[in-house]
Amino acid sequence: MKITLIAGARPNFMKIAPIIHAIQKAADSGANISYRLVHTGQHYDEKMSDTFFQELAIPAPDAHLGGGGGSQAEQTAAIMVAFEKELMANPTDLVLVVGDVTSTMACAIVAKKLNTKVAHVEAGIRSFDLTMPEEINRMVTDSITDYFFTTSVWAGNNLKNSGIADDKIFFVGNVMIDTLLKNESRFLKPSLWEELALSKGDYFVMTLHRPANVDEEQKFKALLHAIITGSNGKPLVFPVHPRTKNIIENVGINLDEIPNLHLTTPMGYLEFNYLVKNAMAVITDSGGITEETTVMGVPCMTLRDNTERPETCEVGTNELVGTNPDKVAPAMKKLFDGRWKVGTIPEKWDGKAAERIVEELLKL
Incomplete structure (x- = not known):
């Protein structure tokens, strides 16, 4: 064959x-x-x-x-x-x-x-x-x-x-999880770990790229503001999708005024998942990342109104926060209060x- x-x-x-x-x-x-x-x-x-x-x-x-x-x-x-x-x-x-x-x-x-x-x-x-x-x-x-x-x-x-x-x-x-489990022992600590003085469980990883979140400039800025405010000053590591980077530049966000927001270039698989595994939580609008956080037991906030992977919410560590910036603060408070759910791993x-x-x- x-x-x-x-x-x-x-x-x-x-x-x-x-x-x-x-x-x-x-x-x-x-x-x-x-x-x-x-x-x-x-x-x-x-x-x-x-x-x-x-x-x-x-x-x-x-x-x-x-x-x-x-x-x-x-x-x-x-x-x-x-x-x-x-x-x-x-x-x-x-x-x-x-x-x-x-x-x-x-x-x-x-x-x-x-x-x-x-x-x-x-x-x-x-x-x-x-x-x-x-x-x-x-x-x-x-x-x-x-x-x-x-x-x-x-x-x-x-x-x-x-x-x-x-x-x-x-x-x-899930073949994505095949790859995750095979490579988990090979995850690489990225150079920015020392540069940003990161420590396990004391920072956030962000990925945002969907049009519903980033295309409307004012909404995107409001989302970022809500995330930054809710992070209580903890580092926010944001590997930026090329499309999102262009939008950030266009809306004129002043990074000098946000010392805990760290934009990075897209990262390799082993480095990115090292960050995810050791994060306090992940904030994303991706689908695949919600699967990986579920298996690694990392809290995940999905800034979408729906998901094609409901098992990550039903049995995993993922929660749909939505695309309304006002929904971010309650989710962040829940996390910091220690009330985030403990997930399990889906069948097979x-x-x-x-x-x-x-x-x-x-x-x-």
């Missing part, structure tokens, strides 16, 4: 890495399985993509499509045009896509139009918020997918409710999801 694996943006690499390792292990044991790794180039900043190949021990891609930059439509079109040529030149039995980024949807469409089977890892998750580009990507991808690998029972039920047959859905667990988030995926692929 020949499989083409698609990776394009930062979250993809943590999901692809354990699948590559599981395929290699199966092939070394005599299984008839091989892969071709295609990097779409959706993230074209080195710290947003290339560094991950080194840190996660992923071989160099067999093809790099150079599909980064431009608007949503331009990026989707560029990836589709390039991947069509790639797939026609290198036919495969199955195209495997992960997550919910533009590359996921674009490559799934191309594969199906070339009559190639598609498998979707992390299928079935839904925010039910059509203002999110990722939700469109999920819905389109799952509407044409052949085999669905899910992270939770909840995701599987979403698929069943949309008419997907049970025998096409495989509850395997045990580091073996990729092995289960490859087992199912071999049966196909």
Whole structure:
């Protein structure tokens, strides 16, 4: 069986890495399985993509499509045009896509139009918020997918409710957590640890990039003000997404007046997760980070009104704070009062999801 694996943006690499390792292990044991790794180039900043190949021990891609930059439509079109040529030149039995980024949807469409089977890892998750580009990507991808690998029972039920047959859905667990557990002992203390005099459990990690939070200048400034005020002077480490950095510069925020807010460039996987693991809490609007904080037992405040990963709230350490700046202060007070919930780890988030995926692929 020949499989083409698609990776394009930062979250993809943590999901692809354990699948590559599981395929290699199966092939070394005599299984008839091989892969071709295609990097779409959706993230074209080195710290947003290339560094991950080194840190996660992923071989160099067999093809790099150079599909980064431009608007949503331009990026989707560029990836589709390039991947069509790639797939026609290198036919495969199955195209495997992960997550919910533009590359996921674009490559799934191309594969199906070339009559190639598609498998979707992390299928079935839904925010039910059509203002999110990722939700469109999920819905389109799952509407044409052949085999669905899910992270939770909840995701599987979403698929069943949309008419997907049970025998096409495989509850395997979370490949992001495979990567986390494999690399936890390798986390690296970043140089800023000493520079900022950080200490375990005495600082916050922030990530904000979603349009609902950062595109409206006054709302973004109000959110930052609420977070800064609620932090009680503790350091706020903010690795800045390139898109968010541009907005911060445009709104004219004076960092000299906020001594505990520390903007950094995007960080590698091992350094970033060292910070997360040792933080007092994480403030984010990301989805994947809420999964990692749940497994590491770190309190997480999600500045969104919905989540496609409800298990991180139902059994994990995550809480939906919302996008209203007025909601930040009560959440911060709850944390400082020691009233944050103690979470547990969701079913099958045990580091073996990729092995289960490859087992199912071999049966196909």
